[in-house]
Amino acid sequence: DQQVKQNSPSLSVQEGRISILNCDYTNSMFDYFLWYKKYPAEGPTFLISISSIKDKNEDGRFTVFLNKSAKHLSLHIVPSQPGDSAVYFCAASAAGGTSYGKLTFGQGTILTVHP
């Protein structure tokens, strides 16, 4: 039972254009969402997060949008740079229930930004 899904295994974008990475979730108890970025041979690093009380959070070139009714979030990178090429994981957590204390990750999307 995959509670957090990233249905696009890979995304290829030209430098300077927008990258949009998508994530869907099924657990209505999730109330906090995060994006992590992972380079080869390194651990994931935190990128940006959003609480369910918001529908948008921005940090420089990175913006996360949350649509609670659709149980969908997306990460926008504008403009995309070759250094953004990495695997992006979305993750979710809940305040209570069986998800307490656990961060649930999606499968990841490989982003490639071409010069």
Place this chain on the structure above:
Amino acid sequence: NAGVTQTPKFQVLKTGQSMTLQCAQDMNHEYMSWYRQDPGMGLRLIHYSVGAGITDQGEVPNGYNVSRSTTEDFPLRLLSAAPSQTSVYFCASSYRLRSANEKLFFGSGTQLSVL
């Protein structure tokens, strides 16, 4: 700052052998966890701990044991290695999972092969 330190970086085991993956953090984080990363599966939670002396199971706990005798250390023990445990293992920590500092800090990973 060392952050989250995992050892070893690489390990090859034979089926049936046991071993311990080490994880230490120097950030005085309450929360520590172990994930495994497999192709197409993303990061899956094995075990986690919300403080010294407290551990709980994640999504895929079978075949693994953990203990948390100190705040700093959270070793992961493989009791009898199986080929299905071939994976990349990540240790992660956070000040408190349910707080404004929600983000996890990850180690650089241990690549384990079981033959």
